[in-house]
Amino acid sequence: MKNKFDTDSNGYIKNGKKWNKSFAYLIAEQDNILLTDEHWKIIMFIRNFFLKFNTSPTSRMLIKAISKNKKIDSMYLYKLFPNGIAKQAAKMAGIPKPTKCI
Template sequence: MNTDNKILYTYENLEKDSEGYLKKTKDWNIKLAEEIAKRENITLSSDHWKVIIFVRKFYFKFNITPSMRMLIKSIQKEIGKSKMNSIYLFKLFPKGPAKQASKIAGIPKPVKCL
């Protein structure tokens, strides 16, 4: 297989903002999410993926990245209150669930996040 003409898209050679969020959502893929998560010191579990996929769907449906409050309320409606509470989400994404999940999901940083 000749790979000379293929461009390898890694996190390093993609366009990002000053905080490392992808500038183009179309650049995102699962391998890239795994690479970003690794840089964030996160080993992705099935629950991480539920949140990542959820925030991507939310973004493309409403054209906005969910804030923390929006994320918790919306994900609890879809997945359930018993598991997806703020304490658990912070265990998954210790630097901030809305902020870190969005970064790994390849969508813009939530507007109200510092």
């Protein structure tokens, strides 16, 4: 899939307003991830949180928000986003790299 999005040197979209689901699919394909409903819950939570608060949620906030009826922990999130929940999910969500990520 050709990248039609303007990204920085780390692959984060430069203009989050131009984000759409195609961008998330592009990043997932590059990372060999097949996006499921579980991925989308996390991607959309992170994106909506950022749009509302102009910052990324902490892993603890994320776990609490999505674990409604099932036990979810950081290991579960790393199975979905093996390159790091904060960086990889943020990239797919079309938001800037979290400031606490190296």
